[in-house]
Amino acid sequence: MSSDSNLIEILAEQESRLVFPAFDETVALAVGLKLVDIARRDNAPVIINIRTPDRVLFHAAMPGSSPDNDHWARRKSNVTLRFHKASMRIGEALRLKGREPSPDIGLDPLDYASHGGSFPARVAGTGVVAAITVSGLASREDHDMIVAAIEDYLAAL
Secondary structure, eight states: OOOHHHHHHHHHHHHHHOEESOOSHHHHHHHHHHHHHHHHHHTOOOEEEEEETTEEEEEEEOTTOOHHHHHHHHHHHHHHHHHSSOHHHHHHHHHHTTOOSOGGGTOOTTTOOOSSOEEEEEETTTEEEEEEEEESSOHHHHHHHHHHHHHHHHHTO
């Protein structure tokens, strides 16, 4: 990633560029398996979770991950599903305003985490239908892993 001054623009560009023509259980499985391959290659102790607002479409816990990673994934994906933006983008926007998820802005930190690692599954002509989430590495590494998997998936279409 780049400096703080243009990080939000980079994240917004990724969101506008990484759009799926369709997204269903089959696509969630394909993207999830790409993430598993990346995690295996890098020996990344992560969990991978792809979900809609009310349903898990894919979940994998890699060696070395912990139950705490599942809780972080839920909180990060809640941010993505609420704002239809990458959790890292929301976190950076809040940070630049000197804010963080808190009840005074309607975000209980037990339910929302604005750290990198959840990315919107946006469908052309429809909008955001799911959140693709990785938890277990540093925020930017979680985020970058998702971006790499989506880029790989879309390039193969």
